[in-house]
Amino acid sequence: MAGLREIEKQFFPLQKIQDVIDLFKNELKDNEPNLTLMSIVLGVIENILTVNRAVSSDADKSNTLEPIFPVIELSTIEALYTKFVTHIKRSVDKTKFPDKFATRELVKIVSDVVWCCLSKSFKDRAHLQSLYSFLTGNKLDCFGVAFAVVAAFQILEYNDVHLSLSEDHAWVVFGEDLKETAEVTWHGKGNEDKRGQPITASVVEKSWLYLNGQPVICNRHMEVAAIVSGINPSINLTVDSVEMGSLQQELLWLLYDLGHLSKYPMALGNLGDLEEISPTPGRPPPVDIFEESIESSKVHYHNQHVYPYTYLGGYHYRNHNYKKALKAWAEATNAVKNFNYNREDEEIYKEFLEVGNDLIPTMMKHVASENASRIHQTSISYDPDCYADFLRFYDGICEWEEDSKTPVLHITWAKQLVNSLAKFDPTVRKLIHLISEDGEESSSSSESDEESEEEREIIQDENRNQKKKVKAKKGKTHDKDKSDKINGKAEDS
Numbered sequence: 001m002a003g004l005r006e007i008e009k010q011f012f013p014l015q016k017i018q019d020v021i022d023l024f025k026n027e028l029k030d031n032e033p034n035l036t037l038m039s040i041v042l043g044v045i046e047n048i049l050t051v052n053r054a055v056s057s058d059a060d061k062s063n064t065l066e067p068i069f070p071v072i073e074l075s076t077i078e079a080l081y082t083k084f085v086t087h088i089k090r091s092v093d094k095t096k097f098p099d100k101f102a103t104r105e106l107v108k109i110v111s112d113v114v115w116c117c118l119s120k121s122f123k124d125r126a127h128l129q130s131l132y133s134f135l136t137g138n139k140l141d142c143f144g145v146a147f148a149v150v151a152a153f154q155i156l157e158y159n160d161v162h163l164s165l166s167e168d169h170a171w172v173v174f175g176e177d178l179k180e181t182a183e184v185t186w187h188g189k190g191n192e193d194k195r196g197q198p199i200t201a202s203v204v205e206k207s208w209l210y211l212n213g214q215p216v217i218c219n220r221h222m223e224v225a226a227i228v229s230g231i232n233p234s235i236n237l238t239v240d241s242v243e244m245g246s247l248q249q250e251l252l253w254l255l256y257d258l259g260h261l262s263k264y265p266m267a268l269g270n271l272g273d274l275e276e277i278s279p280t281p282g283r284p285p286p287v288d289i290f291e292e293s294i295e296s297s298k299v300h301y302h303n304q305h306v307y308p309y310t311y312l313g314g315y316h317y318r319n320h321n322y323k324k325a326l327k328a329w330a331e332a333t334n335a336v337k338n339f340n341y342n343r344e345d346e347e348i349y350k351e352f353l354e355v356g357n358d359l360i361p362t363m364m365k366h367v368a369s370e371n372a373s374r375i376h377q378t379s380i381s382y383d384p385d386c387y388a389d390f391l392r393f394y395d396g397i398c399e400w401e402e403d404s405k406t407p408v409l410h411i412t413w414a415k416q417l418v419n420s421l422a423k424f425d426p427t428v429r430k431l432i433h434l435i436s437e438d439g440e441e442s443s444s445s446s447e448s449d450e451e452s453e454e455e456r457e458i459i460q461d462e463n464r465n466q467k468k469k470v471k472a473k474k475g476k477t478h479d480k481d482k483s484d485k486i487n488g489k490a491e492d493s
């Protein structure tokens with residue numbers, strides 16, 4: 001790939017969101033959309049709108065709704081583009097690799113060409129995902145390194161090297177029919193990188209990090225979807241750039257309409273989140289998009305992806321549809337239970353820890369107060385379906401832990417379980433009919449009364465302890481409340 005093509009240059013300068021949409025629309029018509037160009041353009045815009053925000057000095061501008069979209073000059077983009085292309089072409093002697101398809105040796109060399117320039121600091125900060133970050137700050141996050149390798153191979157005119165994505169890791173596939181795999185980046189903290197190594201069946205089997213062999217294997221258009229999905233509109237922990245969020249949302253709808261999100265559940269989840277924040281007129285509601293994300297995982301990935309369910313659960317929780325939230329979370333652990341938990345799976349562990357030990361307890365508390373307003377007939381603490389999904393949620397977590405090298409549950413899980421159990425009304429606990437996997441039936445209402453009496457005593461004892469603790473903690477601000485604000489998407493100030 002040489003310099004920018006004339007047709008690409010004509011879109012500059014980019015002065016508004018629509019100019020970026022037009023540039024991407026044109027690139028996506030091509031069967032080799034220019035990954036390097038698009039990553040640099042998005043990185044420049046994200047940097048101006050979030051990291052180096054031009055603080056408008058004239059007072060009148062700050063309170064108008066006039067957008068602050070920057071003017072992106074061709075010269076800025078071309079300089080960065082040439083820098084990356086030159087760096088890649090100068091570092092790889094193609095004459096040594098006459099094959100049409102990439103080899104493992106070449107993949108390691110290209111990974112090294114990216115890796116050697118990286119500064120060793122702050123790898124899990126925001127806004128480190130684009131080639132702009134690589135070219136101006138020598139910093140890339142885990143995804144950014146893998147993407148840079150794939151963009152480099154496009155420049156070297158290999159069309160067999162593609163991005164392979166799980167829910168918390170990225171690597172590449174290559175070779176005649178994408179049969180080869182290779183690590184090209186690091187994962188998590190304190191793990192030696194395994195760059196150059198293949199991802200073997202033993203590493204993949206029952207591993208959430210490698211999705212048990214069901215990762216998202218991208219083509220060039222899905223690689224564009226990955227950089228758009230990776231846009232981070234956050235200015236800081238509490239405020240997002242409205243312009244950057246709108247650009248991401250419009251680009252995701254462009255990719256959606258072209259069919260490039262149909263096999264990418266997380267990109268659909270990201271789009272659902274954006275639609276919750278700012279609904280696009282004439283587009284489906286967020287729930288429909290989350291359902292499409294789940295359907296995509298079922299159809300294309302043997303229902304092995306977990307995030308589609310936690311996207312949906314989080315959405316229902318935020319909108320106080322507690323019954324639907326419990327159903328989604330039960331289906332999330334139904335997906336995760338087939339994996340064996342290991343030390344590199346912390347991200348999904350944290351997701352479930354928050355659901356089990358924070359969101360569900362908070363939900364049960366709210367519902368308890370709702371009872372006070374005598375609408376308890378519809379409340380979840382009287383609903384057998386909710387109780388069944390609550391039990392399924394925990395059953396999935398326990399099955400996930402079974403045969404795992406690393407334990408999942410600890411005392412806090414048990415305490416919260418007892419605490420939440422107690423919030424369900426005893427009558428509803430009798431209505432549950434437990435059918436084990438081998439079809440054996442047993443009703444949850446225990447045959448002997450003293451057993452349920454004993455169960456009640458444990459629960460009452462736990463409640464007494466909880467009440468004592470709450471009184472003791474009265475003065476202390478609840479961290480979760482703070483982080484609730486942190487997760488809030490306040491409008492651009």
Ligand SMILES: FC(F)c1nnc(N2CCN(c3ncnc4sc(CC(F)(F)F)cc34)CC2)s1
Pocket residue numbers: 142143165166167168169170226229230266267269270307310311314351
């Ligand atoms: F569980 C839900 F509530 C979630 N909310 N946000 C979630 N994200 C946000 C976006 N995200 C992603 N969104 C699109 N594509 C990818 S590829 C990938 C793995 C890695 F970064 F490449 F290593 C992560 C990821 C990770 C999961 S899950």
